Amino acid sequence: MAVVNIRRDVDDKFYRYRMPLLQTKIEGRGNGIKTVIPNMSDIARALSRPPTYPTKFFGCELGAQTTFDEKADRYIVNGAHQADALRKLLDDFIAKFVLCGSCKNPETDLKIMKDGMILRDCKACGKRSDVDMRHKLTTFITKNPPPKKAKGAKGAGKAAGQSVEAQGGDDDDAKSDEDDFTAKINADAKDMPKANEAEDDADDVQWSVDTSDEAVKARAAAALASSLKANLVLGDDDEGEDDENSPYNQFGTWLLANRTGGSEGRTDLASAEVYKKAVELGIEKKHKAVQVLIQGLISEDAAKDVEKYGAVIVKMTSSEKHQKSLLGGVERLAGVTYPELVPNGVPKVLMALYQLDALDEEVVQTWGTHVSKKYVDKETSKRVRKAAAPFLEWLAEADDDDEEDSDLDDL
Ligand SMILES: [Zn+2]
Incomplete structure (x- = not known):
């Protein structure tokens, strides 16, 4: 045949x-x-x-x-x-x-x-x-x-044996008549973080994730490279900076090689050193650099990394435009590099960034209600924003509390 x-x-x-x-x-x-x-x-x-x-x-x-x-x-x-x-x-x-x-x-x-x-x-x-x-x-x-592969069955990749297989809806047979949207909503509701679940997220990742150093790094590098190449990292005043030798590319590569987060990398990279590198490349004031910073520096342990590198993140996020770029970096991170951050990780990262004062409330709220194809495809953009919902709601409520004393409520 x-x-x-x-x-x-x-x-x-x-x-x-x-x-x-x-x-x-x-x-x-x-x-x-x-x-x-x-x-x-x-x-x-x-x-x-x-x-x-x-x-x-x-x-x-x-x-x-x-x-x-x-x-x-x-x-x-x-x-x-x-x-x-x-x-x-x-x-x-x-x-x-x-x-x-x-x-x-x-x-x-x-x-x-x-x-x-x-x-x-x-x-x-x-x-x-x-x-x-x-x-x-x-x-x-x-x-x-798709049928689950037998445990230990070798896929093409050498790390296949390490994956933990799981599909969300094993016990969902009874609900098989639902359309996928309903199923999605239910799955989301099930996965919404409860008030103070922040500490036990180690158990959250149940699906198959190849966590070997090489796979993680390859994924991060590929995501960053593709965003640079596809000009997803947008710069207003930048021409011809998307080639491999662009300072942004150099910055990203350097961050990936030296960062502390996750299971790979060094253990002692300091914020000051990161900033120095940005200065050396002449991009410390560019908003585009912020997106690279997030994608290059933050690992799957995102909220913790944000805390660790808070100083340089805040320093480099100097305007509303920079904040938008920062959020773009988060979209790339959660939408492409570490899909395991959706849904639980996204609210935590945003909270960590907000608490650093790297993000203003209005900027996040606007971002949260405007799906954009600027950094990721539309579906991914929606997915990341949906995952952000618990944080956005919290923010809106916190805002309401603030205004309780104001005259607005008497209207
Ligand atoms: Zn491939």
């Missing part, structure tokens, strides 16, 4: 990742006409996805009903569809639900996070990329999560 590259756009006979070429067989006639995909389970195996996912994807894209009988190995799309059309759709499925969003390698696992987001977890580069949650297939995936 014909075999093709999983990425059909890669024209390389020696490309490592291959799959059987999709075949079709039309059965029935009239209203009952349907397209059977006899080799769907072989294709799915090559993609490391359940065969139901691509089949259902075809149904979503074509607006057609699908049926599958896993025991009989029958995967069917209603209606008559040409093999070529389905092959193109399979390319789409692979691009959206298989390939790493960063390095385009197909060795990824789908992870369903506690907040309902579905991520592609790349074994090759360690990066995690969101799938587009607007696609209807995500509802199906949420209801039919």
Whole structure:
């Protein structure tokens, strides 16, 4: 049987990742006409996805009903569809639900996070990329999560054995009729931090996180590099500073190599030293530098790191514009580098920054109500803000208390 590259756009006979070429067989006639995909389970195996996912994807894209009988190995799309059309759709499925969003390698696992987001977890580069949650297939995936891998089963990555597998809704079968949005809301509610839970967050991370030093660092470096490259770190007055030798890039790289936080790095990097480095590079007053500062300096132990580096964070966050850049850094951090910070970590980081006086109330409130694509994609931006809700509510309440004495209440 014909075999093709999983990425059909890669024209390389020696490309490592291959799959059987999709075949079709039309059965029935009239209203009952349907397209059977006899080799769907072989294709799915090559993609490391359940065969139901691509089949259902075809149904979503074509607006057609699908049926599958896993025991009989029958995967069917209603209606008559040409093999070529389905092959193109399979390319789409692979691009959206298989390939790493960063390095385009197909060795990824789908992870369903506690907040309902579905991520592609790349074994090759360690990066995690969101799938587009607007696609209807995500509802199906949420209801039919990928099978758990046997413990100790080797994925492609050498650290696979270290991961702790968990999907939020193991006991959720009874609720399988909910749409994914309801499921998300419920998951969020369940995960909202209670008043003083700050100290026992060690247990919060239940999903699969490769915590090896290399993986963590690779993820942080990749996120920072991509934000610099994609010009996500915006500067008003900056031209041509997004190349590898830009002072921002140098600053970020230096921070990642020397920072104290998390499981890697040194144990003695001081705020003063960080500031000195920024001065040396001539960017200590730039708001763009603040975003790099956050992404380069703060690890998954975010709230603690903010405290540790409070002095330099405050010093470099000198205006409203700098604060916005700071929040952009938090979005990148929680949205891309350390997705485990959503939901519980975000309110804690914001609280820590607020208590430092690095953030003004109005700036945070405005940020909280304005989804923006400036630093991360829209979905991620929403997700981070949603996670910030407990802090924003607290802030609003604290504000109300302040105003109790004022005349405003008498109106
Ligand atoms: Zn990758």
